[in-house]
Amino acid sequence: MGGVDDRSAGGPAGPGGGAPPFGWLTTKADPLFAWARKWSLFQYDFVTACCAMEFMSTMCAHWDMARFGAEIPRWSPRQADVLWVVGTIVHRQGPPLKRIYDQMCEPKWVVAFGTCASVGGFYDNYSTVQGIDKIIPCDIYIPGCPPRPEQVLDGLMLLQEKIGRGELSRWQEEQQKKAAAAKLAG
């Protein structure tokens, strides 16, 4: 217990008596948080189209998304970690989608479920957004029209791996880019 936080005492000396190795606290905490996050993904489902049927299958007993700790849908985006965009997004739905995304607390991840959400699908026309990454940053793209539950679970596991590796979400990447650009400009 005594080794957890020695900052008040100046900390133990590093190898060779150099700077105190406070770094190990954060490097150990980050994987811990990442591990906790990846096994307790609360989701918000933005469901608009037929992909929802496969999403329901994935959540129900046969494929059982609960095995991955991701079974709880939160009906408020403010309590959710992952935004599942399931189905075709038309331009009329752009403002609600953006608003829901903005309400989510960081860190937040976005999954584009199915071809329509990923790239617009075959709706290459006046009404359809050509992939939700035209509106919000997107982390995982699951192809398929609609994807089978196995593919959905594969996408979920990809997201878990990404979180477990401690990678930044697309949202965080963009925040950092923006901050760096502002620093350069300022």
Place this chain on the structure above:
Amino acid sequence: MSQRLVDLVKSRFPQGVLESHDFRGDDTVVVRREDYLEVVRFLKDSPGTAMDFFVDLTCVDWPERKPRFDVVLHLKSFGSGERLRVKTGVPEDDCTCPSLTGLWPAANWFEREAYDMYGVRFSGHPDLRRILLYEEFEGHPLRKDYPKEKRQPLVPMRDDAPPQPPPFPERPH
């Protein structure tokens, strides 16, 4: 199959019926726009026809033709099981058509959709607003002269999104 109905309409509106034809058992009667509402009222209320079910109302754009638009109405009679299609032409410069909301309240949303997609104004409609698209949308997308990929986004599109490859190779038209 419903030649009887066509004959009834023709005898009741000898001037109003421009054309009629039969395609695989589906009869169509093309009427003048001035007589459209009266023809439909006759079909609905006359005991000999009793077309009491409003099935569908839509619109067709013929860009090279005058009049440019067709309003297409599908009717069915629950009593006799007969079906009839009623068409009327709507010119581009006077793009109005009588509304059927007084006969069937169900026509309300169909006419709003036809207005939304084709810009045909239904006179007498109680609430002629866009139904599928948004108020900010300019133009009527199912008109043949609307570029089908002309998008009118409500939120700014992010330009840092990775560029999407075209889903299929461009085909020569």
